Amino acid sequence: MVLVLSLMALTGCIKPTPPATAEPGLRITVVALAEGAGAAEVVDTPARFDSSILDVLALRGLTAELVEGGRLGPVSAARESSLRVERLRGDFAEGAMLLVETRPGYYAEMNGQYRWVVGVTLTLSASQSRPNQTVEFDVPVFLRYHHQREADAVDAAGGVVARRVGELADDWLRAAGG
Amino acid sequence: MILLVAAALAADVAGYVRIMTRPDLEGGDGRLGHWNLYGRLLNEGPYAALELRQSILERKPGSLAPWTDVHVRIEGGTVQGADAQNGSLAFLRLSQLYAQAGNIGLTGVTWRMGTLESNFGDLGLYDMRLAQVLGDTVGGQARLETPGLDLTAGLGDAGFPLKGAEYNTVLSGGVTARVNILDHVELGVGGQGYYEPMVVGNRYAPHSTPRVSYEDYARGEVFESFLRDNPGEMINFPDPVASDARSWKAVGYLGFGGFGPLKWNAIYAHYSLLHPRGHVTETWEGESVDIYAHDLTDERTQFTIGDELQLSVVEDRWDVALAGLYGDYRDGDNDIAPSDDDRTFASVVIRTQVYVSPTVHLLAESSFANETSHNGNQWRNHKDSIFTSDDGASDSEGLEYGDAAERVTWQGKAGVVLNPLGPGIYTRPSLRVLYGVQYSTQNNAFGNSFVESIGEYNDFGNVERHWHNVVALEAEAWF
Secondary structure (H helix, E strand, O other): OHHHHHHHHHHHHOOOOOOOOOOOOOEEEEEEEEOOEOOOOOEOOOHHHHHHHHHHHHOOOOEEEEEEHHHOHHHHHOOOHHHHHHHHHHHOOOOEEEEEEEEEEEEEEEOOEEEEEEEEEEEEEOOOOOOOEEEEEEEEEEEOOOOOOHHHHHHHOHHHHHHHHHHHHHHHHHHOOO | OHHHHHHHHHOEEEEEEEEEEOOOOOOEOOOOOOOHHHOOOOOOOOEEEEEEEEEEEOOOEOOOOOEEEEEEEEEEOOOOOOOOOOOOHHHEEEEEEEEEEEOOOOOOEEEEEEEOOEEOOOEOOOOEOOOEEOOOOEEEEEEEEOOOEEEEEEEEEOHHHHHOOOOOOOEEEEEEEEEEEOOOEEEEEEEEEEEEOOOOOOOOOOEEOOOOOHHHHHHOOHHHHHHHHOOOOHHHOOOOEEOOEEEEEEEEEEEEOOEOOEEEEEEEEEEEEOOOOOEEEEEEOOEEEEEEEHHHOOOEEEEEEEEEEEEEEEOOOEEEEEEEEEEEEEEOOOOOOOOOOOEEEEEEEEEEEEEOOOOEEEEEEEEEEEEEEOOOOOEOOOOOHHHHOEOOEOOOOOOOOOOEOEEEEEEEEEEEEEOOOOOOOOOOOEEEEEEEEEEEOOOOOOOEOOOOOOOOOOOOOOOOOOEEEEEEEEEEEEO
């Protein structure tokens, strides 16, 4: 018990750099989608993945509205992020928008774990008149069981993706004077 | 090495590493016990695996166009400063090399040529893959993956993995089928067969030396016994008789979960008839002969079943993993000498991990294991057990070893884990500080360099020790 309390106290003393803060009432539309190898259309990302992104935006004082990827319809035909953003602007968003695209793909089995790679593209469009900020990266994910597929891979990548979303939001808000 | 670095720069890289230091003040080699039956934690050494994937035709999201890639894996159990091999590249191996292609000829089928493998999963607390086929085969494999059904069939040669430098072709074929029912239940079955043909004139093909007793074979005294019975008649030592050799294995898997706190429960099993052995060389009075052992090693069977369940007791606060393992190995040719091919073992392992914060965890694990030899004493319980090696009496000609046919082992482990990526018993990387303790009925039941002789010229003395303690600083990562 002493060890537990000491650890809790120790971890509580570590102060991370505070995130940037948005102006009150600043809204952002978040569009999150997943596309898998062989799948013809984009689908929703898992609920826990979505909430981890919404949480880091809320932490910065942003009012975020989620548009799930499965609702996009014709937008899914576009494969380029900039084209998707352009189409989404007309259909779903007027102000700031964050497009989160995930591409889970199976890699190989390694030491009894199933390795997946989730390709991620984050595109932040602050407004129609400003250039988009885009970040691309891969998240390696290890799943325990064969039945865990694309959705589980995206879900497992949620923590890393949320962290990168937070960094992108910080850059945007600080550049805007937040 | 330069080629490896160059290839790594051009390809997707994945890997697995674990490294540890476990200073052992009780004379051990840093591992708490002898093997993973007591749980893999603190019983495994360092390991590194690097897998490179070069996508030649990339698999595109949303496309059913052909794709192809090449995989190369290099792995081994040694790291500079962490084990006796000190990271020597001689102990690393190119364990996998294969090319695969999809959507060619049949949509949804992946063709693979090179090293093969199909398994139903890993018994994580033991780090064992019980339901695995084709892992020892180089050849061709086809895999059909649909949302509810996964079929794999492969064919090739397992001669080098089974026989090494004494290669002879061993034809190998295997199939697995896995059915998924609503993501809550999975059922898998599979099997693999081996056939090593008779090749007259090939000394590495299956042969049997006639009229050999198992006792002489176990003692390594076949040739000596023959010459004692037939003085001066070495020329008449029986010639080996050619035959073919067959072996097989059947595997099964049942998984279910996603109900309440039960994340998943996985049961794996296999039953196999081991492939007969080749030959041993015996020397007596300066003359050597090869004893061919097909008929002396063709009745060895292994049955192993393991179960592991994962519970989320309190979401993101407290997880538990519980596993059990049972094995029954039989050797129908051997009724006289204790051996690893003729024993029963069983164990349970429980691990609990409490998440003090998302990245700081407390881990505790305990295991209890029983191992029983079918052919008499196999272990020494005391430092002077050498005097009671056979039915409680000293017997320099006895086939038993030590004074116990049963080994009972308990282990307890606990410590602090730092997981940068958050909660999860199998979330990595993990940086761990652990303490482990073992009690075994066997004396000095861990890797050591103790002198076991109790002769008058033993200058080091003997030690009676049933408890063993280690402290570990270790890291483990998948990437």
